[in-house]
Amino acid sequence: xxxxxxxxxxxxxxxxxxxxxxxxxxxxxxxxxxxxxxxxxxxxxxxxxxxxxxxxxxxxxxxxxxxxxxxxxxxxxxxxxxxxxxxxxxxxxxxxxxxxxxxxxxxxxxxxxxxxxxxxxxxxxxxxxxxxxxxxxxxxxxxxxxxxxxxxxxxxxxxxxxxxxxxxxxxxxxxxxxxxxxxxxxxxxxxxxxxxxxxxxxxxxxxxxxxxxxxxxxxxxxxxxxxxxxxxxxxxxxxxxxxxxxxxxxxxxxxxxxxxxxxxxxxxxxxxxxxxxxxxxxxxxxxxxxxxxxxxxxxxxxxxxxxxxxxxxxxxxxxxxxxxxxxxxxxxxxxxxxxxxxxxxxxxxxxxxxxxxxxxxxxxxxxxxxxxxxxxxxxxxxxxxxxxxxxxxxxxxxxxxxxxxxxxxxxxxxxxxxxxxxxxxxxxxxxxxxxxxxxxxxxxxxxxxxxxxxxxxxxxxxxxxxxxxxxxxxxxxxxxxxxxxxxxxxxxxxxxxxxxxxxxxxxxxxxxxxxxxxxxxxxx
Amino acid sequence: xxxxxxxxxxxxxxxxxxxxxxxxxxxxxxxxxxxxxxxxxxxxxxxxxxxxxxxxxxxxxxxxxxxxxxxxxxxxxxxxxxxxxxxxxxxxx
Numbered sequence: 104x105x106x107x108x109x110x111x112x113x114x115x116x117x118x119x120x121x122x123x124x125x126x127x128x129x130x131x132x133x134x135x136x137x138x139x140x141x142x143x144x145x146x147x148x149x150x151x152x153x154x155x156x157x158x159x160x161x162x163x164x165x166x167x168x169x170x171x172x173x174x175x176x177x178x179x180x181x182x183x184x185x186x187x188x189x190x191x192x193x194x195x196x197x198x199x200x201x202x203x204x205x206x207x208x209x210x211x212x213x214x215x216x217x218x219x220x221x222x223x224x225x226x227x228x229x230x231x232x233x234x235x236x237x238x239x240x241x242x243x244x245x246x247x248x249x250x251x252x253x254x255x256x257x258x259x260x261x262x263x264x265x266x267x268x269x270x271x272x273x274x275x276x277x278x279x280x281x282x283x284x285x286x287x288x289x290x291x292x293x294x295x296x297x298x299x300x301x302x303x304x305x306x307x308x309x310x311x312x313x314x315x316x317x318x319x320x321x322x323x324x325x326x327x328x329x330x331x332x333x334x335x336x337x338x339x340x341x342x343x344x345x346x347x348x349x350x351x352x353x354x355x356x357x358x359x360x361x362x363x364x365x366x367x368x369x370x371x372x373x374x375x376x377x378x379x380x381x382x383x384x385x386x387x388x389x390x391x392x393x394x395x396x397x398x399x400x401x402x403x404x405x406x407x408x409x410x411x412x413x414x415x416x417x418x419x420x421x422x423x424x425x426x427x428x429x430x431x432x433x434x435x436x437x438x439x440x441x442x443x444x445x446x447x448x449x450x451x452x453x454x455x456x457x458x459x460x461x462x463x464x465x466x467x468x469x470x471x472x473x474x475x476x477x478x479x480x481x482x483x484x485x486x487x488x489x490x491x492x493x494x495x496x497x498x499x500x501x502x503x504x505x506x507x508x509x510x511x512x513x514x515x516x517x518x519x520x521x522x523x524x525x526x527x528x529x530x531x532x533x534x535x536x537x538x539x540x541x542x543x544x545x546x547x548x549x550x551x552x553x554x555x556x557x558x559x560x561x562x563x564x565x566x567x568x569x570x571x572x573x574x575x576x577x578x579x580x581x582x583x584x585x586x587x588x589x590x591x592x593x594x595x596x597x598x599x600x601x602x603x604x605x606x607x608x609x610x611x612x613x614x615x616x617x618x619x620x621x622x623x624x625x626x627x
Numbered sequence: 628x629x630x631x632x633x634x635x636x637x638x639x640x641x642x643x644x645x646x647x648x649x650x651x652x653x654x655x656x657x658x659x660x661x662x663x664x665x666x667x668x669x670x671x672x673x674x675x676x677x678x679x680x681x682x683x684x685x686x687x688x689x690x691x692x693x694x695x696x697x698x699x700x701x702x703x704x705x706x707x708x709x710x711x712x713x714x715x716x717x718x719x720x
Contacts, residue, residue, distance in 0.1 A: 106693075107689075248685060251682065251686045252690065256690060256693070303682045304679060304682075307678040311657065311681045313660055313661050314660040317661045318670045318719070327670070327671050331675070417672060418675035418679065421675075421679060
């Protein structure tokens with residue numbers, strides 16, 4: 104069982120580490136997105152969602168004329184831009200949908216720099232990049248399944264789970280790594296199981312389609328299932344009779360009366376401008392631990408309320424709750440930070456597990472200076488996927504500030520910069536001695552993180568002191584988080600450096616027995 | 628030749644277990660997710676129940692495959708579970 108744990112943990116460990124870390128920061132996806140669009144003023148107060156909805160519905164009629172379906176996410180305390188997407192007529196070489204960010208105060212398309220912002224980390228977390236989305240999702244699913252097996256086999260391996268939890272031996276090489284790994288795993292165990300399982304649940308229709316295929320024979324039956332899962336309804340055939348959309352503002356107003364002024368989530372429309380138009384106004388995520396659809400459906404031409412949906416079946420509700428637990432969108436700021444911290448501990452659990460593989464085997468090597476090929480591969484991949492990823496992710500944020508705002512395909516260049524930097528860290532890990540590579544990359548990450556608020560101050564009108572004075576907590580929070588993370592990387596770099604010196608001394612001592620006592624003392 | 632046979636004998640069962648875990652486990656989970664349709668509940672709810680539980684079943688199957696004493700036993704265990712599931716899944720699919 105312990106071998107099973109080791110191998111399922113290692114095989115996709117690097118993928119899991121990247122998924123864990125990018126997933127962790129995705130709990131602040133909206134805040135990162137705000138940070139990456141510094142030109143867009145922060146919302147001091149959430150604007151009236153009904154007014155915003157109407158403004159943007161009008162704008163969408165210009166931006167996406169003749170669309171069969173559009174959907175917008177209304178602004179809230181975490182979002183200062185409105186994201187909307189729409190179906191576009193599929194023409195050769197074009198995707199079947201368009202998307203844009205809108206300014207909630209003017210209703211016009213956002214004029215800030217072109218960026219994916221926090222959305223990039225979020226997407227990368229479960230579908231990676233440079234590959235078809237479905238492949239990425241399968242890879243993420245396989246990794247999650249490995250993780251689930253790793254957790255269960257890990258619990259079986261560490262039978263004395265609570266004793267291990269209270270055992271910690273600092274500065275003892277392999278022992279310390281093992282203790283750290285155990286402590287992190289046990290501390291977050293309920294979270295790790297929850298997050299892994301719910302991760303699989305978010306994409307379960309892709310991974311386990313067999314029941315659905317067996318049960319339903321036609322699209323109408325399949326739609327029965329879909330309506331349990333989301334508020335999106337497929338656009339029926341338009342009649343071709345042009346009728347303008349009724350007041351979206353009034354519809355949202357009715358929803359506000361039901362769920363509260365700032366708690367309308369989305370507005371989805373099918374066949375706008377046609378006599379068959381339908382509008383669904385959905386409830387926001389705050390205040391309920393479920394992502395199950397809750398919405399009010401309106402006739403799009405008269406604005407008459409057709410139906411209200413506020414519950415789904417038991418299994419569908421279970422799925423809604425599991426889904427919500429994974430995304431944590433219901434959470435307030437404190438819960439969100441708690442999510443972030445436990446998830447960060449999970450990242451560290453995967454990281455310490457990966458490092459332990461090499462630490463454990465290094466002692467058994469016949470010649471520690473010349474390890475065998477597989478060992479070196481693991482060692483180098485560890486460096487690039489742990490320290491290197493920190494550099495690459497920080498690099499993405501640097502690119503956001505440094506790339507010229509007029510650059511063609513700018514959002515893609517930011518992402519390319521992330522991967523180019525990540526590839527360079529792998530190259531660096533391959534050409535440098537392993538220990539030096541660890542220390543250098545950890546320092547590089549630390550310096551980049553430490554200087555990011557400085558770069559922000561130099562390139563935007565929102566430096567730290569200004570944000571602090573204005574009470575702009577999102578910008579303050581990101582600056583401070585960067586400094587804390589810089590400190591963390593520096594501590595790791597210093598500790599790695601010390602251990603290196605200590606183990607060198609130890610090894611020398613083994614070769615010259617007469618000096619053993621003296622250098623052991625210096626090593627401690 | 629002899630060395631080759633020895634190698635197969637040494638790694639064969641391990642590979643057999645890996646195959647049993649990856650594909651056998653998935654097959655059991657998939658079968659179970661269809662078999663749920665035989666339960667007296669509405670179709671959409673049954674489909675969702677099947678999807679929701681399938682990952683626990685998959686994980687359990689993988690653990691079973693690596694926990695039992697031999698690869699042969701692992702396969703027998705999988706088949707013992709698969710047969711009733713297949714019988715339940717057959718009429719509804």
